[in-house]
Amino acid sequence: MLNTVQIKEKINQAGERLTPQRIEILKYLRSVTCHPTAEIIYTEVKKNIPTISLGTIYRNLIYLVTKGYIIQFQNNDNITCYDGNPKDHIHFICQKCNKVHDIFETPTIDKAKFDKLGIINKVEYKVFGVCTECNQ
Amino acid sequence: MLNTVQIKEKINQAGERLTPQRIEILKYLRSVTCHPTAEIIYTEVKKNIPTISLGTIYRNLIYLVTKGYIIQFQNNDNITCYDGNPKDHIHFICQKCNKVHDIFETPTIDKAKFDKLGIINKVEYKVFGVCTECNQ
DNA sequence: AAATTACTAGTAATGATTATCAATAACTAT
DNA sequence: ATAGTTATTGATAATCATTACTAGTAATTT
Numbered sequence: 001m002l003n004t005v006q007i008k009e010k011i012n013q014a015g016e017r018l019t020p021q022r023i024e025i026l027k028y029l030r031s032v033t034c035h036p037t038a039e040i041i042y043t044e045v046k047k048n049i050p051t052i053s054l055g056t057i058y059r060n061l062i063y064l065v066t067k068g069y070i071i072q073f074q075n076n077d078n079i080t081c082y083d084g085n086p087k088d089h090i091h092f093i094c095q096k097c098n099k100v101h102d103i104f105e106t107p108t109i110d111k112a113k114f115d116k117l118g119i120i121n122k123v124e125y126k127v128f129g130v131c132t133e134c135n136q
Numbered sequence: 137m138l139n140t141v142q143i144k145e146k147i148n149q150a151g152e153r154l155t156p157q158r159i160e161i162l163k164y165l166r167s168v169t170c171h172p173t174a175e176i177i178y179t180e181v182k183k184n185i186p187t188i189s190l191g192t193i194y195r196n197l198i199y200l201v202t203k204g205y206i207i208q209f210q211n212n213d214n215i216t217c218y219d220g221n222p223k224d225h226i227h228f229i230c231q232k233c234n235k236v237h238d239i240f241e242t243p244t245i246d247k248a249k250f251d252k253l254g255i256i257n258k259v260e261y262k263v264f265g266v267c268t269e270c271n272q
Numbered sequence: 273a274a275a276t277t278a279c280t281a282g283t284a285a286t287g288a289t290t291a292t293c294a295a296t297a298a299c300t301a302t
Numbered sequence: 303a304t305a306g307t308t309a310t311t312g313a314t315a316a317t318c319a320t321t322a323c324t325a326g327t328a329a330t331t332t
Contacts, residue, residue: 017278017329038319053281058320060279074210078289079319090245092253101253107243107261109226117228117237118267125243125261131254153298153309174288189312194289196310214320215288 021045021052025060029070029084035091035100037079073124075100090125096134103127157181157188161196165206165220171227171236173215209260211236226261232270239263 024045029036036044042057061082064070071083076095083091083102090103107125114120160181165172172180178193197218200206207219212231219227219238226239243261250256 015278015330019279019329021280051281053283055282055321056280074214078210078214078216080214092250094254095257103245103249103253105246105249107245109239109243109261109263110241113239113241114228114263114265116268117239118230118265118271120263120265121231122264123262124264125245126259127245127250127256128258128260129250129254129256132252135254151299151309155298155310157311187312189314191290191313192311 021049021056022060022063024048024052025057026064026069026084029064029082032084033102035073035075035081035083037075037081041082073126076128088123088125090127092127092129092131094131094134095128096130099131099133101131157185157192158196158199160184160188161193162200162205162220165200165218168220169238171209171211171217171219173211173217177218209262212264224259224261226263228263228265228267230267230270231264232266235267235269237267 025041028041028045038054038057038061041061042052042054045057046052061070061072065072065082068086071086072080073083073091075081076093076098081100085102087104088106090105090107092101092103094100109123111120161177164177164181174190174193174197177197178188178190181193182188197206197208201208201218204222207222208216209219209227211217211234212229213234217236221238223240224242226241226243228237228239230236242259245259247256
């Protein structure tokens with residue numbers, strides 16, 4: 001996992017600025033294993049930067065997703081969730097409690113089939129079901 | 137592909153009613169290979185049932201998804217799209233033109249890994265990229 | 273240290289989706 | 303067939319996650 005210095009090195013590029021807000025959002029997402037919504041990230045980052053606004057959260061999340069530092073996906077209620085681990089993996093989403101579990105396995109697909117269709121930028125694998133806790 | 141009689145047989149169950157609106161929405165989705173939004177479905181079904189309302193479209197789409205007659209997923213703009221083919225398959229989504237291509241292949245995953253987590257109800261595989269047409 | 277401009281905070285606007293409710297019509301039982 | 307039950311519809315209002323806007327601020331460059 002990247003430390004703050006590494007984040008600084010990685011995130012800063014020509015024409016882009018390294019703001020405390022941007023660092024804090026990425027640091028938070030890298031520090032948790034859950035898959036928070038923008039609203040939750042807002043609540044949590046606010047503890048360290050009380051004046052941060054929700055718009056800043058959204059803007060930076062878009063930035064971090066675009067840059068590939070984090071992953072985004074929609075949960076069962078179609079709310080966008082974020083994952084600080086950008087490595088391809090499967091999300092198991094409980095349809096009752098909406099909790100998300102990571103499965104660190106990449107399904108094997110026939111890449112050749114996609115070559116005709118175009119260039120692949122990212123994949124998203126979701127599995128919906130009911131977790132063991134909710135299935136009592 | 138189901139014909140109208142088969143749809144009637146399949147769709148009607150105790151406590152549920154077979155309305156012309158419901159039939160028409162399913163018939164439309166079964167007749168196309170594209171992946172329309174609720175708005176597009178509204179426009180198309182309206183040609184046959186001019187008085188149908190958008191709320192009825194949404195309500196029946198939820199019904200059809202719940203029953204497993206159709207599939208839903210979010211496109212690159214996070215708008216819900218619908219697929220009249222409920223068989224598991226991969227969606228290749230162009231990030232430029234938002235067009236969706238079907239890949240009739242099911243990635244193999246280690247089901248055992250999910251047994252610990254809970255019961256699987258459905259899977260959703262999406263691949264984002266740029267289609268050959270947009271990549272000129 | 274000054275200049276440039278990407279970024280922020282605060283707020284308003286957007287728009288897909290859901291909720292509401294009286295009227296209707298699909299189904300059931302007689 | 304007919305009447306009764308209630309799932310569904312049409313129309314409209316409400317919701318709320320997300321985006322747009324703007325003047326002020328601060329990160330970076332020169």
